[in-house]
Amino acid sequence: MITKQEIINWLERAGEIYEKQRGYLTELDKAIGDADHGNNMNRGFQKVTENLADHSDSDIKNILSMVAKTLISSVGGAAGPLYGTLFLKGAGSIDASDEISDSDLLHFWEEGIKGVQARGRAEAGDKTMIDSLLPALETLKQSIGNNEEITKALEKAAQSAKKGMEETIPLIAKKGRASYLGERSKEHQDPGATSSYYLVSALAEAVSNNSSE
Amino acid sequence: MTGIVIVSHHPDLANGLKELALQMTSVDIPLAVAAGIDDPDDPIGTDAVKIQQAIEKVYSDDGVVVFMDLGSAILSTDMALEFLDENQRKNVHLSAAPIVEGVLSAVTQAAAGASVQSVMEEANNALSQKQASLEEEYPSDSNSGSETDTKKTSIPENAIKLELTIANSLGLHARPAAQLVQAANRFKSDIYIKNEDKEKNPVSAKSLNQVLLQEIRKHDTITLWFAGEDKEEAKEGIIQLADDHFGEKTSSRLSEPKNVETTESDSIPDPDEEGAWKGTVISPGLATGPAIRPSTVTPKISKETSSSSKEEWSKLQEAIKAVKSELSDQKKKLEQHDSEAAEIFDVHLLLINDSQLLERVHKKITENGVSAAYAWKHEVDAVIESYAGMQESLIRERADDLREVTGRVLHKILDIPWRKISAPKTPSILVTDELLPSDIEQLKSQSIIGVAAAKGSPTSHASILLRGTGIPSIVALGDKAIEKVQEGKDVVIDAVNNQFYPHPTNQQFKILSEQEATWKERSQATEEDRKKPAETTDGTRFRILGNITRSEEAKTAIEKGAEGIGLYRTEYLFLNREEQPDIDEQYRHYSVAMESMEHDQTLTIRTMDIGGDKNVGYLNQIHEQNPNLGWRGLRYHLDHPELLHIQLQAILQAAHDTERHVEIMFPMVTSISEFKKARSVFKTAVSEISNYNKELISLGIMVEIPAAAILIDKILPHVDFISIGTNDLVQYTLAADRNNEKVQAIANPLHPAFLTLLHKVIKTAAESDTPVAMCGEMGGDPTMTPLLAGLGLRDFSMSPGRIPEFKWQARKLDMAKAEELALAALDCDDPEEVARLLSPE
Known part of the structure; x- marks a missing residue:
């Protein structure tokens, strides 16, 4: 079971991480993209954090839709429509309520990631955010199937995302601006996969912190 | 009509x-x-919600084509489609065309009324034109992209033929080609075109890309074929268009490269914290009082009419005739005291005589059976819009003229009176969206004590006329400044400090009314003494001169107390027209200015300073990255000595005939060699005049380039006088564009570096007994006088309206203190320190 407070904590935590890692993300993006990913993600999530203040009475579905719309309009780069789609499709797959079940959470990620793939036409191994999201999803599915604790499940999912992120390093980019570089995109970690890892790990942190308190 | 949406990361790009x-x-x-x-x-990025809104804005069931730059633009557009209503979505198409070429093709095709499919197709073909034009450079890559070129089109046997030779100087480049394509699309017949000189295959003349691919240049012969039911009309239509040089004959100026002016009304978005708005001061002064708004009732126009097309058409012709006769009357009235201003009405007459426009209106009335008023308004609005979208402000201003003159016609058709400024009983302030030239005549006869206008510019016709009235006025305040002003409610115009208060508080109104009274009293006092010399407390005498733009202003300047003209900017004579003024016309203008002088006064006339921020089509100027550092002033003239020769001839002859002393001043001189070259052109011109009186003419330069100021000691032995143009000298010395808001503050004439340069010039000139004047903004600013006088300056030239006040202040000046101040200023580290010296508070 995930509570509304945990969702709020997740988003705020994500905002903190993107603010802190802004320079790093931009650094990664500078190598193989247009050096705006850190700023874009940070801008989007600071807006999300601001908007959360007006959503104290909203349910989880509403909050996640708000995140989608905010990211679409404020991120600016390709991450806007992509993360926007993740939240939009994800939010569309769950019920309007102040609590969601573990399987609802799984639905959120399944539908969201499906949406991102459709939008970006990216496959695993294309050196994109999908490369950390898909392994995370796979792990989450298994853990929930095995009736593991949600805190544990998310922690493992975050580890898988991290592994996926690191494995983008030797890949050749197939999508986005990095794909213009071809072979030269090798030996760089993908910024999108990195920001996606942060998103998953923020969720893991938010849920585990809350249950330990 | 097919809608078009441009999606880009950057607003400037889009x-x-x-x-x-x-x-x-x-x-x-x-x-x-x-x-x-x-x-x-x-701000760089894309936003799916914005894209959705843009699509909805232009949406119709005719369809929409969206063009995107790259990356997230495509993703965001994809997302925007999802947000759209399902019924709309199927009519929205995303084009893979290169964005610039694609949009240009699409616009032309859409304007011709083409379907969304053909707009898409045309956009997708856009790349091939560019590829074809680059093909020569990539011979190995043959056939790529030129598919459209090689595809054979067979001409129907019953087609009729037309052969034309192209006279347009740039051939059928984008705009005239667009005219041809649009005209071709008005006919049902199939129309084909072939460039005989380039051995091309015939292609459809209804497609812009196909026409452009024909690479039709000047003197090329083209063949057109017409096949279909209206082939005769189509041929006739194209002949007419060709006679009109594909729309370039009357609008060649419009196709020239333009400079972007950076200071326009869009840079004045909000009032200050006092609630005052800034604009452009046309005539200084203060006025407080109730507002009046001119009664511009937007007439109701119905599309339908019960009368026949013939009756509607004659209604329109009657209306045009009536307006023409009104314009002629007004012109005659004005001619008696200002012939140059009267020419404004010639422009108006020209505008409503536009045969192309009339033809379109006629077509609309006869073919669509609509009312004359509707057809007129519809066609005129399209023209106004295209003028208004122009970058060059002088051309944009033609939109104002057109709006006025066509508005008059419209009112005539509908038989309702053209706008009247209703006669107020109490002195009132006119608050208007824009001021029209015909308003000014009405202002004079009524108790209007101030004018505030949302639109306008200092060089518009209305502003020129307004300046002549001396009524305190500010234009270009922006729409927001005036939108909530109600008739009868008090407003304040402070055209001394460039402030307009649309809703003054009682407190503000009271204070400003008192200031108004003081200003009136003061201006009365300064006006009374305006002809007395400007002599300081210790008897130092200043010479105060006028800056003028038009010959008629010389008289006004002398009337305002000028002791001569320190700067006659002749370029106004060359702007805003189709061809350059000939020697007779120039002679007439220069003579008028000279005759306004007393025999002991001097007129300093600056040879044409075109370039920089002023660009003239017929002079074949080139588009420059940085026109202020470009081909302007004497630089241009030395490359076209024949033009300089004509201007010098006209000046010399006028001086000779009027027997006035004239100083000829060359602008933008960098080195003395340039002056020497100009002088040899002058000598040739002199040799052509018999019994020439040498005493009448002096030759000098405008010191506005730092190089000339730094080497002033090398220049002075060769010239009779110099005049310092501070506007340019400041911006060149400090490398800051005075029209660029971001760096405007850096272009501060109080900068000690600039003052040091100024001091060097003035001092060196004084040592060699060469007269030195100052004709830039700085020279006319009374707060600068102590500093400038302290640096040794004695001749000040300024806009005539400033003279009475300037003299009044100069008379109170203490020279000993001024010299102390100048010395202290030269010792300062930065402009702020100098500013504190000037106004210690």
């Missing part, structure tokens, strides 16, 4: 493209832009 594309057509195209995101610090 809006620039929009502007470029709309120049291709005079038809009102539904075109919207979705660019950038709402983050003022970093």
Whole structure:
């Protein structure tokens, strides 16, 4: 079971991480993209954090839709429509309520990631955010199937995302601006996969912190 | 009509493209832009919601084509489609065409009324034109992209033929080609075109890309074929268009490269904290009182009419005739005291005689059976829009003229009176959207004590006329400044400090009314003494001169107390027209200015300073990255000595005939060699005049380039006088554009570096007994006088309206203190320190 407070904590935590890692993300993006990913993600999530203040009475579905719309309009780069789609499709797959079940959470990620793939036409191994999201999803599915604790499940999912992120390093980019570089995109970690890892790990942190308190 | 949406990461990119594309057509195209995101610090990006809104804005069931730049633009557009209503979505198409070429093709095609499919197709073909034109450079890559070129088109046997030779100087480049394509699309017949000189295959003349691919240049012979039911009319239509040089004959100026002016009304978005708005001061002064708004009732126009097309058409012709006769009357009235201003009405007469426009209106009335008023308004609005979208302000101003003159015609058709400024009983302030030239005549006869206008510019016709009235006035305040002003409610115009208060508080109104009274008293006092010399407390005498733009202003300047003309900017004579003024016309203008002088006064006339911020089409100027550092002033003239020769001849002859002393001043001199070259042109001109009186003419330069100021000691032995142009000298010395808001503050004449340069010039000139004047903004600013006088300056030239006040202040000056101040200023580290010296508070 995930509570509304945990969702709020997740988003705020994500905002903190993107603010802190802004320079790093931009650094990664500078190598193989247009050096705006850190700023874009940070801008989007600071807006999300601001908007959360007006959503104290909203349910989880509403909050996640708000995140989608905010990211679409404020991120600016390709991450806007992509993360926007993740939240939009994800939010569309769950019920309007102040609590969601573990399987609802799984639905959120399944539908969201499906949406991102459709939008970006990216496959695993294309050196994109999908490369950390898909392994995370796979792990989450298994853990929930095995009736593991949600805190544990998310922690493992975050580890898988991290592994996926690191494995983008030797890949050749197939999508986005990095794909213009071809072979030269090798030996760089993908910024999108990195920001996606942060998103998953923020969720893991938010849920585990809350249950330990 | 097919709608078009431009999606880009950067608003400048999208809006620039929009502007470029709309120049291709005079038809009102539904075109919207979705660019950038709402983050003022970093606006680069795309926003799916904005894109959705843009699509909805131009949406009709005729369909919409969206053009995107790259990356997230495509993703965001994809997402925007999802947000759209399902029924709309199927009519929205995303084009893979290169964005610039694609949009330009699409706009032309859409303007011609083409279907969404053909707009898409045409856009997708856009790349091939560019590829074809680059093909020569990539011979190995043959056939790529030129598919459209090699595809054979067979001409139907019953087609009729037309052969033309192209006279347009740039051939059928984008705009005239667009005219041809639009005309061709008005006919049902199939129309084909072939460039005989380039051995091309015939292609459809209804497609812009195909026409452009024909690479039709000047003197090329083209063949056109017409096949279909209206082939005769089509041929006739194209002949007419060709006779009109594909729309370039009357609008060649419009196709020249333009400079972007950076200071326009869009840079004045909000009032200050006191609630006052800034604009452009036309005539200084203060006025407080109730507002009046001119009664511009937008007439109701119905599309339908019960009368026949013939009756509607004659209604329109009657109306035009009536307006023409009114204009002629007004012109005659004005001619008696200002012939140059009267020419404004010639422009108006020209505008409503536009045969192309009339033809379109006629077509609309006869073919669509609509009312004359509707057809007129519809066609005129399209023209106005295309003028208004122009970058060059002088051309944009033609939109104002056109709006006025066509508005008059419209009112005549509908038989309702053209706008009247209702006679107020109490002195009132006119608050208006824009001031029209015909308003000024009405102002004079009524108790209007101030004018505030949302639109306008210092060089518009209305402003020129307004300046002549001396009524305190500010224009270009922006729409927001005036929108809530109610008739009868008090407003305040402080055209001394460039402030307009649309809703003054009681407190403000009271204070400003008192200031108004003081200003009136003061201006009365200064006016009374305006002809007395400007002599300081210790008897130092200043010479106060006038800056003028038009010959008639010389008289006004002398009347205002000028002791001569320190700067006659002749370039106004060359602007805003189709061809350059000939020697007789120049002679007439120069003579008028000279005759306004007393025999002991001097007129300093500056040879044409075109370039920089002023650009003239017929002079074949080139488009420059940085026109202020470019081909302007004497630089241009030395490359075209024949033009300089004509101007010098006209000046010399006028001086000779009027027997006035004239100083000829060359602008933008960098080195003395340039002056020497100009002088040899002068000598040739002199040799052509018999019994020439040498005493009458002096030759000098405008010191406005730092190089000339630094080497002033090398220049002075060769010239009779110099005049310091501070506006340019400041911006060149400090490398800051005075029209660029961001760096305007850096272009501060109080900078000690500039003052040091100024001091060197003035001192060196004084040592060699060479007269030195100052004719830039700085010279006319009374707060600068102590500093300038202290640096040794004695001759000040300024706009005539400033003279009475300037003299009044100068008379109170203490020279000993001024010299102390100048010395202290030269010792300062930065302009702020100098400013503190000037106004210690």
